[in-house]
Amino acid sequence: MVHAFIMVKTAAGKSESLLSDVQALDGVDRAHIVAGDWDLVVEVSVDEVYDVLQTAASRIQELDGVSDTRTYVVLE
Numbered sequence: 001m002v003h004a005f006i007m008v009k010t011a012a013g014k015s016e017s018l019l020s021d022v023q024a025l026d027g028v029d030r031a032h033i034v035a036g037d038w039d040l041v042v043e044v045s046v047d048e049v050y051d052v053l054q055t056a057a058s059r060i061q062e063l064d065g066v067s068d069t070r071t072y073v074v075l076e
Contacts (some may be wrong), residue, residue: 001045001046001047002046002074003045005072006042006056006060006070006072007041007042007070008022008038008039008060008066008069009038009039009068010066011066014064014065015039015040018063018065019032019040022060022063025059026055027044027045027046027051028043028044029044029045031043038070042060053071056069056071
């Protein structure tokens with residue numbers, strides 16, 4: 001099992017509406033609106049590292065209102 005955190009920047013005023021869309025994606029364990037440089041922190045658990053890429057690049061980044069992501073794969 002591969003665990004990762006995906007930090008998400010959203011367009012102004014889009015965080016709340018995107019939260020439920022992100023939470024509904026396969027592999028997403030938790031998602032939270034946060035204060036700081038990023039707007040959402042998404043925790044994922046998937047079978048392969050490739051699945052992390054798919055979740056970040058193909059699913060989250062394609063949502064309307066997402067402007068940027070940064071992915072951190074857990075090493076422990």
